[in-house]
Amino acid sequence: MDYLVAVLLPQLLHGLVFGAALGLLALGLTVIFGLLGVMNFAHGELYMLGAYAGIAVIGWTHSFWVALVAAPLIVGVLGALTEVATLRPIYRREPLYGLILTFGLALVFREGVRQIFGGDMRRILPPFTGSTPLLGMTYPNYRLFLLAASSALLLAIWLFFTRTRAGIIVRAAVQDAEMLDGLGVDVRRVFTLTFAGSAALAALAGLLLAPVFTVYPQMGVEMILLAFIVVILGGMGSLGGSVVAAVVIGLAQSLFSLWMNPQRVAIAIFGIMIVVLILRPRGFFGREGVLE
Amino acid sequence: MARDGVVLDVAAVSKSFGALAALAAVSLAVREGEVFSVIGPNGAGKSTLFNVVCGLYAPTAGRVRFRGREIAGLPPEAINRLGVAKTFQITNVFPEISVGENVRVAAQSRSADSGRLPSLWRRPDVDMRVDELLGAFGLAGRRDELAENLSHGEQRYLEICLALATEPSLLLLDEPTAGMTPGETKDATQLIRRVTRARGLTLLLIEHDMSVVMGISDRIAVLHFGEKIAEGPPEAIRNDPKVIEAYLGPPEDEGPRARE
Amino acid sequence: MSSIVTGRALLVFAALAALPAVPGVPTYYLLLAFDALLFGAIAMSLDLLMGYTGLVSFGHAAFYGLGAYATAILMERGVLSLWACLGFSVLVVGAYALVVSYFATARRGIYFALLTLIFAEVVYTFFRYTQTFGGSDGIQGLPDAELWRGVPIDTPQRKYYLVLAYLAVAYAACRVLVTSHFGRVLVAIRENEDRARFLGYRVQRYKMGVCLISALLTGLAGAIYPMRSAFATPDLMLWTESGEFIISVMIGGLGTLAGPIVGGVFFTILRDKVSSYVDWYFIVIGVVLIAIVLFMPKGLLGFRRLLGFRQWRATG
Secondary structure, three states: HHHHHHHHHHHHHHHHHHHHHHHHHHHHHHHHHHHHOEEEEEEEHHHHHHHHHHHHHHHHHHHHHHHHHHHHHHHHHHHHHHHHHHHHOOOOOHHHHHHHHHHHHHHHHHHHHHHHHOOEEOOOOOOOOOOOOOOEEEEEEEHHHHHEEEEEHHHHHHHHHOHHHHHHHHHHHHHHHHHHHHHHOOHHHHHHHHHHHHHHHHHHHHHHHHHOEOOOOHHHHHHHHHHHOOOHOOOOOHHHHHHHHHHHHHHOOOOOOOOHHHHHHHHHHHHHHHHHHHOOOOOOOOOOOOOO | EEEEEEEEEEEEEEEEEOOEEEEEEEEEEEEOOOEEEEEEEOOHHHHHHHHHHHEEEEEEEEOEOOEEEEEOOOOOOHHHHHOOOEEEOOOOOOOOOEHHHHHHHHHHHOOOOOOOOHOOOOOOOOOHHHOOOOOOOHHHOOOOEEEEOHHHHHHHHHHHHHHHOOOOOOOEEEEOOOOOOHHHHHHHHHHHHHHHHHHHHHHEOOOOOOHHHHOOOOOOOOOEEEEEEEOHHHHHHHHHHHHHHHHOOOOOOOOOHHHH | OOOOOHHHHHHHHHHHHHHHHHOOOOHHHHHHHHHHHHHHHHHHHHHHHHHOOOOOOOOOOHHHHHHHHHHHHHHHHOOOOOOHHHHHHHHHHHHHHHHHHHHHOOOOOHHHHHHHHHHHHHHHHEEEEEEHHHHHOOEEOOOOEEEEEEEEOOOOOHHHHHHHHHHHHHHHHHHEEEEEEEHHHHHHHHOOOHHHHHHHOOOOHHHHHHHHHHHHHHHHHHOOOOHOOOOOOOHHHHHHHHHHHHHHHHHOOOOOHHHHHHHHHHHHHHHHHOOOOHHHHHHHHHHHHHHHHOOOOOOOOOHOOOOOOOOHHHHH
């Protein structure tokens, strides 16, 4: 019982939060792919840029909360600029080009950050310290805050996709991008806003999680690999599927870390993916149709 | 084997996408050698029916039998190998290779080497069939042109060539004359009828152009909101009050053509 | 047969074969040429996937690295025969490629890229952290391989001819493949996969087939590498290595076979000159990739693509 409370529960909490962040990334990937037809290899780097933008803003303003607003904005703008300059010209081309281009973008972002900030590990201090007793164990306040924040974020996104006109359109367009043409919206602006929005969300996740993990240029790489696994498991057409799969993977990652070293954890997660693919080749929520 | 001369037997097929019922218990039987048309206002479920028959979707309920053999739920390539070929409403060819290559790769799928080890180094000889098909549709002179450079009408013909190259016995044509001028439509209709008669093909056709449908069909089925509301020879359909109501009822963007 | 071995190709290979005979060519350049030709061969085999079938493999380095480790494992135990090493690599890489290609080709094209990447990462992680295979140091200090008993491949000249022979055979095999029935179906799949299905092709089988062939060719190249470098390390399997293969194909021109060889050579030489500025190296690669996609998608030899097709059509 002690074990359950002292070790398992905190790890579960951690896994939920991690899964929520992963879900944000996977959602961004899914939406960008569904709408723009591009698999954004640089999405992990947008997450990483959120943390580094946070470091920069905190350096100027000494406020984590200001950074929490400013960093996603900065990365969102960067995302918009990137989309206009590099992605827009290639929408009509074969999907292969989008993959290669975003792969190149990832390299540029990652190594660019290394040049500017150096390759050392950095830390962002949590905005408040202290812990709260809960269910027989004390939890760091910041982690409780994270849990609340990520739940709120996911709720907000869910509301966006189900209650707002823009959200409903985007969700439908993810399934069938051609319908946008018939709606009389400025498709190019929708694409740019969508990309920028996804970038901002990824950045927010990166900054929120930064006080819990260390910050270093490669931090996006592990996330993107896991996000890819989430996308493969969740199926590409389903937004809800992405979030569910992300939470599952997040929990798995967290729990396995209790018992195995990091390399084995990676292989175990991979093993889960293989098993699911064997049993359900389309993933949990894959769409109908031969070619999903 | 076709029983009672029935080549395609669609039995109470339903197809739903989530809450949307695209097809509701549709049944029809297509006989050997006939031209069977499926018509109906937009959204009636015609394309969905085709997609179920040719393997893109599995039906939510009901059965589909081709020559007595159950094909519902089989993948498209398996159904094609059994002898069912389909053309697409929106032209779906291989854009950046030549017309001749397009038809050649389609014809190759029926060569003896296809799918076996020697195909890694051998080049099958299908030139004669390619020439014959191109000639039948007047595309022989365009053989070396990239498919994406063809005119719209020529591309529609290429669509049909590709399907025919797989040597089907049942041909599904999804709005073959879509986007054609009235003159082109007339030529296309005659050409299609001539070619299919010459090869003894059974034809299942989706069309919006009533002149084509009335002129070419042996029998017609009418779909409306996923249900079959009428079936019979052209004369009977033309005068059927339910059909007239389906077309002239709530506004669809059918336009004047449908009321011919 | 003339379309397989064009006069131009013969000329190029003859010139390459004469290279070591040129007086005053220092060892360093011969070994650089080795690396360049090997890279070119790998890029060519990747072109089968990327240029002809439209599938991007972000994990090709895994095939390469596995081939290298296969050789290293044998040579570490005293098996020096070139043929044994090649044969063993075929087994190892083939088994891995079968598994990867099966999962990677089951769904549409984008999943191929994702899954090859993930698989390669797992393989890298496995070798990096498994001490039996030397961990992060890999297997070092390997002896020279033997053509057969008593004939070691020890001089730079012999190593150079080894890779040249490999390239020649691989090139001929690829040319046969792309002009065959199989090769044409690959292009059809690239142009319009759905349509190919509706024409009766079991598309997954073709994708698996080309993935396997490409993987084996790359794996054989990997098997040859330790015979020049005397080591096999996990770094050979890094995704950045896969990125370098991709960049070589893109520089040279998709769908031309010869282009990627040139691209691989060009890139190896470029890397040799630039890698002294290690810091900026990866940024340069990223920028080059972006620039190629935006401004020069058909690569250096891209204009030859049309030629390639015309040749194709002409041979009927």
